[in-house]
Amino acid sequence: MSLVRENLLTQLNYTPYCGNASCVFGMPRTAFNGNQMECRCGWQSQFEPEFIEQYKAAQVELKQNEKAGAV
Numbered sequence: 001m002s003l004v005r006e007n008l009l010t011q012l013n014y015t016p017y018c019g020n021a022s023c024v025f026g027m028p029r030t031a032f033n034g035n036q037m038e039c040r041c042g043w044q045s046q047f048e049p050e051f052i053e054q055y056k057a058a059q060v061e062l063k064q065n066e067k068a069g070a071v
């Protein structure tokens with residue numbers, strides 16, 4: 001598993017940087033749009049739907065852990 005994927009599954013609210021080398025915004029961190037990580041320049045990640053489901057489930061769990069003070 002790549003480091004980015006690992007971070008996505010283990011760090012709360014983690015998003016990777018924009019993958020567009022000619023990004024007009026300077027390759028900032030992307031935002032999750034519900035399906036993929038998206039940059040304001042229009043770039044989107046291409047994670048397979050299975051991984052996105054894994055990501056969503058992991059983030060829910062991370063959030064719950066944080067609320068419970070277990071982090």
Ligand SMILES: [Zn+2]
Nearest residue numbers: 018023039041
């Ligand atoms: Zn961008």
